[in-house]
Amino acid sequence: MNQFACEVRSGLAKPQKELPSKYLYDELGSALFDAITALPEYGLTRADRRILNRHAVDLPRDFACVAEFGSGSGSKTRAILEAIAPKTYFPIDVSPAALDRCTRELCGMAHIQPIEDSFLEGLDRVREAQESGALLLLFLGSTLGNFDSRCRNDFLQQVRLRMRSGDAMLIGLDLVKPLETMLDAYDDPTGVTAAFNLNLLGRINRELGGDFDIRAFAHHALYNETDRRIEMHLRSRINQTVTVTEADFHCRFRADETIWTESSHKFYADEIPEIAHATGFVSEALWVDEEWPFAESLWRAV
Numbered sequence: 001m002n003q004f005a006c007e008v009r010s011g012l013a014k015p016q017k018e019l020p021s022k023y024l025y026d027e028l029g030s031a032l033f034d035a036i037t038a039l040p041e042y043g044l045t046r047a048d049r050r051i052l053n054r055h056a057v058d059l060p061r062d063f064a065c066v067a068e069f070g071s072g073s074g075s076k077t078r079a080i081l082e083a084i085a086p087k088t089y090f091p092i093d094v095s096p097a098a099l100d101r102c103t104r105e106l107c108g109m110a111h112i113q114p115i116e117d118s119f120l121e122g123l124d125r126v127r128e129a130q131e132s133g134a135l136l137l138l139f140l141g142s143t144l145g146n147f148d149s150r151c152r153n154d155f156l157q158q159v160r161l162r163m164r165s166g167d168a169m170l171i172g173l174d175l176v177k178p179l180e181t182m183l184d185a186y187d188d189p190t191g192v193t194a195a196f197n198l199n200l201l202g203r204i205n206r207e208l209g210g211d212f213d214i215r216a217f218a219h220h221a222l223y224n225e226t227d228r229r230i231e232m233h234l235r236s237r238i239n240q241t242v243t244v245t246e247a248d249f250h251c252r253f254r255a256d257e258t259i260w261t262e263s264s265h266k267f268y269a270d271e272i273p274e275i276a277h278a279t280g281f282v283s284e285a286l287w288v289d290e291e292w293p294f295a296e297s298l299w300r301a302v
């Protein structure tokens with residue numbers, strides 16, 4: 001049984017059914033994510049782009065290499081590569097479709113070495129391939145916010161362990177904002193985010209021989225005030241049983257029961273230097289967009 005099948009089986013066997021958000025990004029999912037970034041309600045990507053376009057010139061220039069966690073299509077990265085002119089750029093992503101798009105988008109900006117892998121394994125491969133010089137690691141777009149808060153600091157410490165003196169990380173985090181604004185960003189009236197979420201069931205059908213009736217599920221986004229996160233769920237509209245052949249698994253759903261598919265944590269700007277400090281970094285710069293509260297911060301490995 002492959003890893004996707006194992007994780008579907010174990011996630012759907014939990015009392016609160018869940019699926020890892022990294023599986024949202026097959027070819028269709030990556031295209032739907034790109035469509036989300038153009039939605040009027042999803043101001044996050046435009047805010048991040050404004051900060052990067054304005055402040056890329058303020059970044060130190062002493063990096064020989066740039067690597068990027070979850071590059072996606074890499075469209076915001078151009079400003080950074082233009083400012084730094086690194087020898088090599090390593091986009092790291094689990095989605096081959098995203099890496100193809102990123103390689104085309106940034107062709108000619110550096111020697112591009114795409115790495116199809118998850119974050120830490122991908123960073124290990126960068127370290128093996130990188131000969132000399134300092135590394136700038138990009139973690140844009142608030143993808144760190146998709147981590148479970150209990151694992152976030154462990155993950156950052158693991159990243160820190162793989163960095164050398166002189167290396168830095170540029171990290172983008174979405175900030176807390178009015179409730180309606182946050183909810184609209186994850187439940188747009190056009191239904192693009194719903195399609196992005198529901199496609200996960202389509203992916204299970206296509207790749208694992210599932211028989212999900214996608215019309216029998218509905219996209220649901222909520223804000224969990226205590227944990228400061230938007231949660232995306234897929235709500236079963238009816239009582240039903242689903243079979244996933246490759247996972248050797250039958251799964252019962254009660255009407256209104258949900259599968260939790262993603263968390264998007266929201267931050268306060270003040271806590272960002274504290275997270276850096278707690279995980280072995282020092283925050284050297286912090287830029288906040290004025291139109292859509294979003295922060296980019298430059299962290300040095302200490």
Ligand code: SAH
Pocket residue numbers: 021022025030033037045069070071072073074092093094095098117118119140141142143
């Ligand atoms: N950085 C881009 C894309 C964000 S979408 C932006 O800011 O717009 C998140 C990206 O991270 C997707 O392309 C997805 O395929 C990738 N991703 C998600 N989980 C991952 C993981 N565990 N390891 C590597 N890539 C991952």
Ligand code: AVI
Pocket residue numbers: 036044141142143144145146185186193262263264
């Ligand atoms: C990639 N990540 C930061 C996005 C987010 O905002 O959490 C993914 C996304 N999910 C729904 N819309 C966008």
